[in-house]
Amino acid sequence: MNKERMVSYNGRGLIIAISFILLTILSINNAAAAxxxxxxxxxxxxxxxxxxxxxECDSAFRMTPSSCDSTSFCKPGVCYxxxxxxxxxxxxxxxxxxxxxxxxxxxPDSCSLGCCILGDQAAFxxxxxxxxxxxxxxxxxxxxxxxxxxxxxxxxxxxxxxxxCVYESEYEKTCKFTTRAECGTTKSDNSSKATFYVNKLCTAxxxxxxxxxxxxxxxxxxxxxxxxxxSCGNSANIFDSxxxxxxDYWTNVKTKTESCxxxxxxxxxxxCGNCNYLLGSFCRTERGKSTCADLNCKNTQNGNSxxxxxxxxxxxxxxxxxxxNTAVGARFYKHxxxxxxxxxxxxxxxxxxxxxEDKITTTLGTFSQAxxxxxxxxxxxxxTSKADCENSDKRDCFWKTGTSIGNSTSDxxxxxKNSPGLKFWEGEEAQSICAQGNAKCVVTxxxxxxxxxxxxxxCECLTADWxxxxxxxxxxxxxCGAKINWVxxxxxxxxxxxxxxx
Numbered sequence: 085m086n087k088e089r090m091v092s093y094n095g096r097g098l099i100i101a102i103s104f105i106l107l108t109i110l111s112i113n114n115a116a117a118a119x120x121x122x123x124x125x126x127x128x129x130x131x132x133x134x135x136x137x138x139x140e141c142d143s144a145f146r147m148t149p150s151s152c153d154s155t156s157f158c159k160p161g162v163c164y165x166x167x168x169x170x171x172x173x174x175x176x177x178x179x180x181x182x183x184x185x186x187x188x189x190x191x192p193d194s195c196s197l198g199c200c201i202l203g204d205q206a207a208f209x210x211x212x213x214x215x216x217x218x219x220x221x222x223x224x225x226x227x228x229x230x231x232x233x234x235x236x237x238x239x240x241x242x243x244x245x246x247x248x249c250v251y252e253s254e255y256e257k258t259c260k261f262t263t264r265a266e267c268g269t270t271k272s273d274n275s276s277k278a279t280f281y282v283n284k285l286c287t288a289x290x291x292x293x294x295x296x297x298x299x300x301x302x303x304x305x306x307x308x309x310x311x312x313x314x315s316c317g318n319s320a321n322i323f324d325s326x327x328x329x330x331x332d333y334w335t336n337v338k339t340k341t342e343s344c345x346x347x348x349x350x351x352x353x354x355x356c357g358n359c360n361y362l363l364g365s366f367c368r369t370e371r372g373k374s375t376c377a378d379l380n381c382k383n384t385q386n387g388n389s390x391x392x393x394x395x396x397x398x399x400x401x402x403x404x405x406x407x408x409n410t411a412v413g414a415r416f417y418k419h420x421x422x423x424x425x426x427x428x429x430x431x432x433x434x435x436x437x438x439x440x441e442d443k444i445t446t447t448l449g450t451f452s453q454a455x456x457x458x459x460x461x462x463x464x465x466x467x468t469s470k471a472d473c474e475n476s477d478k479r480d481c482f483w484k485t486g487t488s489i490g491n492s493t494s495d496x497x498x499x500x501k502n503s504p505g506l507k508f509w510e511g512e513e514a515q516s517i518c519a520q521g522n523a524k525c526v527v528t529x530x531x532x533x534x535x536x537x538x539x540x541x542x543c544e545c546l547t548a549d550w551x552x553x554x555x556x557x558x559x560x561x562x563x564c565g566a567k568i569n570w571v572x573x574x575x576x577x578x579x580x581x582x583x584x585x586x
Contacts, residue, residue, distance in 0.1 A: 169212030310357025
């Protein structure tokens with residue numbers, strides 16, 4: 085004789101039901117709807133021109149049920165920053181206005197580019213940008229708008245020879261280390277032109293100038309390295325303590341590769357000033373002494389060391405227990421190593437952005453790069469196949485086999501890789517998302533002839549493992565189930581309920 089005990093909300097016999105409730109731990113993560121079909125001029129989380137569910141739009145701004153690509157108010161244009169001289173293309177008008185920029189549909193004259201001469205270097209930028217760069221480097225603005233491309237701009241300075249410019253001043257033969265062009269405008273006291281000696285230093289003995297060697301050092305605008313300084317205040321070759329008595333080193337210009345420890349960053353070295361910005365060092369002067377300052381970051385928050393310019397991901401989550409289960413209140417962060425300091429950049433709150441990280445290989449070794457990217461979780465649960473679920477070009481989901489959502493007969497379920505946060509204090513939307521994890525299971529028993537009974541079908545639903553499996557699904561949907569917050573604390577409620585009927 086068979087008897088059915090049903091793990092279900094209807095039917096006869098024993099009913100075991102599991103219903104998930106929201107955690108009461110404060111979440112800072114936002115919930116999005118299943119389909120993103122509305123273009124919001126601004127979202128409630130502060131992002132501009134996003135295709136998201138209508139309920140995420142800021143009602144104080146415009147919205148339309150179509151893609152942002154086809155709207156007039158999110159049409160991209162050029163944003164000009166008059167303070168920095170930067171021109172940002174493909175920028176929505178509202179984002180430009182919010183950044184105090186000037187927006188136009190076409191490229192304005194202020195974004196026209198020319199050649200900015202910065203000592204023996206050049207940059208193909210706008211006039212405003214050139215003035216800013218020149219001021220930062222302590223140089224007079226030298227801008228040529230007749231040069232129309234970056235290659236010609238760079239070549240215009242690379243071809244300039246540098247060397248010793250010798251002339252008479254106050255009845256003494258003195259010298260200035262400069263370019264041939266600048267030397268051509270220098271006059272002696274007797275009105276004769278100065279004489280230029282290419283690739284010679286002012287301390288060269290054959291020139292007979294008053295400029296001599298010193299142990300002083302200096303930094304140069306636009307240069308990475310530490311340089312010797314002569315008695316006339318000119319730069320000589322790259323600082324190398326072992327070369328102070330070397331006559332040739334104080335006579336002829338030496339290249340970077342001919343100088344000490346070429347190919348190393350020489351950070352903190354007291355004997356070699358051959359700094360290398362790309363390798364993480366740069367000339368800095370402190371208390372009258374110039375050295376190669378270390379721009380790399382050591383002993384960062386995650387315990388690792390990074391090169392200058394590298395970025396990496398950090399996730400403040402002490403409560404994650406597995407794939408798809410992120411803690412309540414957790415958030416992604418992008419960390420950047422800049423000039424020896426670890427700088428933090430927050431990804432969007434409510435876990436609407438995730439941090440992605442990759443390694444690239446360069447001639448200088450492996451380099452870490454990270455970026456904040458939109459968390460595309462909204463349509464995970466409506467996918468019915470593993471291939472669609474794990475299509476990384478469209479969504480950020482994973483396929484969990486051997487289970488289903490609700491009472492579906494599917495052999496698997498598609499869940500968010502990074503479960504979103506839910507505004508549980510706002511009620512209905514968060515409740516509906518968590519309710520997707522509710523489930524019923526019918527258990528069949530066979531009754532003995534005289535007494536006792538034996539479970540025959542769906543007996544696993546009577547075990548703690550079944551409840552745990554359902555809870556794991558629920559936690560992947562958002563801030564539902566028996567979750568932990570980002571600092572590792574449990575909620576004061578269990579997060580789900582299991583009921584038996586029959």
